[in-house]
Amino acid sequence: MSDAEHPAEPHEHHDHDHDVEGPGYATPQAAIEQAEREKTAYVMGLHVGQDVDAPDFLAVVDVDPDSDTYGEVVDRVQMPNKGDELHHFGWNACSSSCHIGGLERRHLVIPGQRSSRIHIVDTKDRRDPEITKVIEPEEVYEQDLSAPHTVHCIPDGEILISMLGDADGELPGGFLELNDDFEIEGRWDPPGEIDMNYDFWYQPRHNVMVSTEWAAPQTYYPGFDLEDVEAGKYGRSLHFWDWEEGTVEQSIDLGEGGQIPLEVRFQHTPEGTHGYVGAALTSNIFHFWEEDDEWHAEKVIDFEPHDHEEWDIPVPPLVTDILISMDDRYLFGSNWIRGEVWMYDISDPSNPRKADTLSVGGYFGDIQEVQGRELVAGPQMLQLSLDGERLYWTTSLFSSWDNQFFPEEGEKGSVMLKADVNPRKGTMSLDEDFMVDFGEMPEGPARAHEIRWPDGDCTSDVWQ
Amino acid sequence: MTAHEVELEWRDSDRAERLTVAAGETILGASEAAGLGLPFGCKTGACGTCTARLLDGEVAHKRLPRALKERHLADGYVLTCIATPTSDARLEVGAAVQADLVPNPWK
Numbered sequence: 001m002s003d004a005e006h007p008a009e010p011h012e013h014h015d016h017d018h019d020v021e022g023p024g025y026a027t028p029q030a031a032i033e034q035a036e037r038e039k040t041a042y043v044m045g046l047h048v049g050q051d052v053d054a055p056d057f058l059a060v061v062d063v064d065p066d067s068d069t070y071g072e073v074v075d076r077v078q079m080p081n082k083g084d085e086l087h088h089f090g091w092n093a094c095s096s097s098c099h100i101g102g103l104e105r106r107h108l109v110i111p112g113q114r115s116s117r118i119h120i121v122d123t124k125d126r127r128d129p130e131i132t133k134v135i136e137p138e139e140v141y142e143q144d145l146s147a148p149h150t151v152h153c154i155p156d157g158e159i160l161i162s163m164l165g166d167a168d169g170e171l172p173g174g175f176l177e178l179n180d181d182f183e184i185e186g187r188w189d190p191p192g193e194i195d196m197n198y199d200f201w202y203q204p205r206h207n208v209m210v211s212t213e214w215a216a217p218q219t220y221y222p223g224f225d226l227e228d229v230e231a232g233k234y235g236r237s238l239h240f241w242d243w244e245e246g247t248v249e250q251s252i253d254l255g256e257g258g259q260i261p262l263e264v265r266f267q268h269t270p271e272g273t274h275g276y277v278g279a280a281l282t283s284n285i286f287h288f289w290e291e292d293d294e295w296h297a298e299k300v301i302d303f304e305p306h307d308h309e310e311w312d313i314p315v316p317p318l319v320t321d322i323l324i325s326m327d328d329r330y331l332f333g334s335n336w337i338r339g340e341v342w343m344y345d346i347s348d349p350s351n352p353r354k355a356d357t358l359s360v361g362g363y364f365g366d367i368q369e370v371q372g373r374e375l376v377a378g379p380q381m382l383q384l385s386l387d388g389e390r391l392y393w394t395t396s397l398f399s400s401w402d403n404q405f406f407p408e409e410g411e412k413g414s415v416m417l418k419a420d421v422n423p424r425k426g427t428m429s430l431d432e433d434f435m436v437d438f439g440e441m442p443e444g445p446a447r448a449h450e451i452r453w454p455d456g457d458c459t460s461d462v463w464q
Numbered sequence: 465m466t467a468h469e470v471e472l473e474w475r476d477s478d479r480a481e482r483l484t485v486a487a488g489e490t491i492l493g494a495s496e497a498a499g500l501g502l503p504f505g506c507k508t509g510a511c512g513t514c515t516a517r518l519l520d521g522e523v524a525h526k527r528l529p530r531a532l533k534e535r536h537l538a539d540g541y542v543l544t545c546i547a548t549p550t551s552d553a554r555l556e557v558g559a560a561v562q563a564d565l566v567p568n569p570w571k
Contacts, residue, residue, distance in 0.1 A: 048503070048505055048513060049503050049505065049513045049559055049562060050503065050559050051474070051501070051503065051558050051559045051560075052501075053499075053501025082504070083503070083504045083505045083506075083507070083513065084505075085505055085513075114505030114506045114511045114513060115505065115506060115507070116506070137507075146506075146508075146510070165510070167508075168508065168510065168528070168530065169506065169508060169509075169510025169511070169530055170530070217506075217510050217511065218510045218511075218530035218531060221505070221506070221510055221511035221512055221513075221531060222511065222512035222515075222531045222532075222562075222565045222566060223512075223563075223565050223566030224566060224569065225533075225566045225569070226569040308570070310571070311568075311570045311571050312570065312571065313569075313570050314570075315570040399513070400511075400512065400513070400562060400563075400565075400566075403562065403563040404563070404566060404567065404568045404569075405568055407563065410559065
């Protein structure tokens with residue numbers, strides 16, 4: 001393996017044996033074969049916006065069924081300041097750098113969505129991680145950016161973070177680049193390429209990155225106001241970027257039927273030019289793909305609104321998260337308000353086929369308590385085991401939006417739940433023996449958001 | 465310019481605190497120095513996590529209160545992270561006040 005000496009050269013994985021020199025796995029299939037079952041989960045825990053005078057924290061959750069502390073928060077790393085709203089987070093390196101010797105998947109990059117503060121946490125000791133660096137908001141504002149969201153590593157050690165606003169919390173957003181010492185390198189994109197920003201994913205073999213749109217921080221931070229949707233303040237477009245150049249090559253307006261496109265995923269196979277995005281407000285899934293050197297997007301799944309007997313207008317199921325299994329065979333998603341997780345067969349990417357659903361939590365879920373604990377909200381952030389056999393989720397969306405739709409979430413805290421998945425049969429079943437209660441934290445009930453595994457996962461690993 | 469006395473009252477609770485806020489100081493800054501634990505987020509006026517409601521007196525926002533719409537300002541909502549009292553004042557505070565800003569639109 002000589003790639004480590006020539007990291008700039010195109011990376012040909014088919015020549016490899018499975019002993020990669022850097023972090024991660026040679027291929028998505030190698031990840032499935034080689035990864036041990038996850039024993040530790042890192043989960044964002046929050047006290048922001050509560051009458052709990054404590055900072056947000058990184059929760060270390062024991063997910064090893066052979067352990068005495070299975071299903072418990074076994075360690076917490078409290079942030080140095082209050083008010084961050086920890087939300088999404090990511091690794092310093094993933095399988096996209098598997099050819100870089102000496103680089104390890106070891107440091108978590110944990111932004112504060114409200115504070116614009118960025119924390120670096122060393123997980124050398126997996127059950128006792130520690131904060132090693134903090135980038136203060138003032139340094140971020142100097143780039144005229146704020147509201148950090150998605151973290152992806154760039155092959156070779158740098159880190160890219162989607163930023164949803166300018167220093168005042170208005171538009172435009174952009175992307176912040178950190179170097180491999182976790183210092184701000186600068187703004188990645190020339191200002192003005194995009195207005196709104198949210199999630200992104202890149203597919204380096206095709207020199208493409210795709211980004212989505214939420215709204216200006218000053219718009220979505222205080223809560224979800226339908227007036228703002230009517231005023232066009234929420235997004236409905238996808239942006240396809242030249243990954244090398246950092247410029248937008250093509251934008252696609254998803255139209256009235258594609259409002260608030262949030263989580264976006266490419267297939268894991270580095271050859272793949274198919275991906276999906278969940279349009280949260282209109283509660284549907286768009287498939288996008290490249291054909292004739294152009295990107296196309298088409299609605300492929302539509303979730304119908306519900307009548308709620310005490311509410312005035314039909315309420316959308318609210319698709320808030322999606323992910324693709326490591327074998328690219330299934331698309332999983334959550335309908336937060338409805339109270340449902342679902343899995344669709346995407347072996348024919350243009351024609352997703354419903355495989356199974358699980359009706360749990362939310363306003364319409366069949367299962368409303370687990371182990372005697374009332375769920376108080378629907379499934380939200382998802383994470384899947386690398387082998388595709390265990391789907392986990394938490395139940396908080398965003399503190400101020402929780403207050404609107406599931407006000408009890410702040411009073412009772414979130415839960416983390418799990419379903420056992422049979423990828424051969426395309427079925428899911430709730431594992432009622434597993435439940436992590438974030439209502440039981442020492443300082444008071446906490447919200448819980450994104451989940452990651454120490455050895456890579458289905459929402460961050462990318463291949464060159 | 466003088467310091468002002470600010471009374472804080474938590475909603476649905478008997479809790480009340482008195483705070484002396486120096487001239488030009490924010491209500492949140494004084495509250496944090498006193499260890500009262502008011503909620504907050506961005507500290508720039510964009511996010512509204514620190515929203516309180518002015519019951520008596522006057523405050524001035526030191527920068528644009530972007531998280532608040534006209535209707536919120538008209539109803540007396542203020543952002544403690546950027547608000548400084550310009551008279552003695554009384555405010556309703558606590559996490560529940562933020563939730564007033566935008567109700568569930570489908571309900």
